[in-house]
Each structure stands twice: as structure tokens, then as C-alpha cells.
Amino acid sequence: xxxxxxxxxxxxxxxxxxxxxxxxxxxxxxxxxxxxxxxxxxxxxxxxxxxxxxxxxxxxxxxxxxxxxxxxxxxxxxxxxxxxxxxxxxxxxxxxxxxxxxxxxxxxxxxxxxxx
Amino acid sequence: xxxxxxxxxxxxxxxxxxxxxxxxxxxxxxxxxxxxxxxxxxxxxxxxxxxxxxxxxxxxxxxxxxxxxxxxxxxxxxxxxxxxxxxxxxxxxxxxxxxxxxxxxxxxxxxxxxx
Numbered sequence: 001x002x003x004x005x006x007x008x009x010x011x012x013x014x015x016x017x018x019x020x021x022x023x024x025x026x027x028x029x030x031x032x033x034x035x036x037x038x039x040x041x042x043x044x045x046x047x048x049x050x051x052x053x054x055x056x057x058x059x060x061x062x063x064x065x066x067x068x069x070x071x072x073x074x075x076x077x078x079x080x081x082x083x084x085x086x087x088x089x090x091x092x093x094x095x096x097x098x099x100x101x102x103x104x105x106x107x108x109x110x111x112x113x114x115x116x
Numbered sequence: 117x118x119x120x121x122x123x124x125x126x127x128x129x130x131x132x133x134x135x136x137x138x139x140x141x142x143x144x145x146x147x148x149x150x151x152x153x154x155x156x157x158x159x160x161x162x163x164x165x166x167x168x169x170x171x172x173x174x175x176x177x178x179x180x181x182x183x184x185x186x187x188x189x190x191x192x193x194x195x196x197x198x199x200x201x202x203x204x205x206x207x208x209x210x211x212x213x214x215x216x217x218x219x220x221x222x223x224x225x226x227x228x229x230x231x
Contacts, residue, residue, distance in 0.1 A: 035219060043205060045159070045222035052217055091159060102147060102172055103161040104220060 004107035013082045021077040023092030031097040034075040039089040087114045118142045120223035128229045137193045139208030148191045149209040198230045
């Protein structure tokens with residue numbers, strides 16, 4: 001079974017509109033962290049936002065917020081007021097702490113295109 | 117702002133040749149990683165390194181691969197005898213501490229092309 005599922009291969013959004021990128025995860029570990037990374041066409045991986053499994057509030061970082069629904073095991077990324085520079089691949093990733101794991105497990109990504 | 121650097125940005129090599137990919141993690145970070153991304157696919161974990169030894173490795177990280185931290189700053193990934201399927205973007209990453217909230221900072225990647 002996939003640990004991280006991103007069901008939207010591609011998304012379009014109008015400039016200045018908000019967009020939600022979906023991510024569901026699968027773990028039995030009670031302690032885990034969820035991360036979102038942005039990968040522009042240049043290829044680098046840029047950290048956007050983090051949510052810990054014990055965090056009571058949804059994480060926010062500027063125009064990025066994470067809609068964390070623990071019971072549904074979802075961690076959707078919300079980008080408000082989209083900009084042309086937001087066009088990129090977006091990856092959801094998880095780290096499970098219980099097994100002493102240090103690795104990030106990534107989803108397949110969603111390609112976001114912002115339309116002027 | 118401190119950043120992870122990687123060299124070279126692009127390497128072309130012939131099948132069977134050895135390659136060494138270099139990374140300089142952020143200076144006060146303690147945990148180091150290599151990931152790879154085959155073109156158009158997701159990022160895959162290869163190996164993690166802490167306290168001068170491998171702490172975790174994936175099935176991909178077979179005997180052809182090795183990592184080393186030869187001095188206080190560099191972190192290298194060696195592929196002993198490259199195969200066509202090793203063609204990918206290789207990312208180095210580092211993080212400061214063990215706690216969940218510490219994010220991994222990624223380098224810009226090295227694009228390896230095996231011909």
C-alpha cells in the first residue's frame with residue numbers, strides 16, 4: 001500500500017484564486033510528521049510547511065496552510081492567492097518516528113499550473 | 117541563509133563507470149541523506165547518515181552505492197559501476213536534529229545521465 005497518495009496528477013488554478021492540493025497518508029505510527037515540498041521546473045526541492053501528528057492546530061506559513069484531518073488521514077495543502085510563480089510540482093511527504101526512521105516518504109506529486 | 121550545495125549540477129557518464137556525487141550540508145546539521153528522483157517520478161529515499169555511519173538505507177541502496185563523510189563538511193555518494201537505470205536526479209539533504217519538526221533541507225540536485 002502507498003504510504004502517501006496524491007490523487008491529482010495535475011491541477012489548474014486562476015491567478016489570485018485559492019487552490020487545494022490533496023494528500024492522504026497511511027501509517028499506524030502515532031507519531032509522525034507531514035511535509036510539503038515545492039519543486040519548480042529548475043528542479044530544486046523547497047520546503048513549504050510542516051504538520052506534526054500531535055499538533056492541535058493546522059500549520060500555516062504565509063500563503064500556505066495545511067488542512068490536517070487526522071481521522072481521515074489527510075493533509076491537504078491550501079495555497080491562497082495563487083501567483084504565477086506557484087506553478088510547480090508539489091510533493092507531500094511523511095516521516096514516521098516510531099521505527100526510528102529518519103527518511104521521508106514522498107507521494108507522486110501534483111503539478112500545479114497557475115493561469116494568468 | 118545557509119543552504120545545502122551539490123556538485124556537479126549535471127554529470128554524464130558511461131555505463132560501468134564510477135561516479136562520485138558531492139554535497140556540502142548545512143554546517144550545524146547532524147543528519148544527512150541522499151534521495152533520487154527518476155525523471156517524472158517521485159522522490160525516493162536512498163540512505164541516511166548520522167554520527168559517521170549509515171542509520172538507514174532503502175532497497176535501492178545496494179552494494180553499488182556507498183556514502184562517505186571524508187571531512188567535516190563534505191558528504192559524498194559513490195556509485196561504483198553505473199547502470200542506465202541509475203540515470204536520475206540525486207538530491208542531498210540535511211537536517212539539524214532528530215525531532216520530527218526539523219525539516220530536511222534539500223540541495224539543488226545533481227542530474228546524473230548514464231549513457
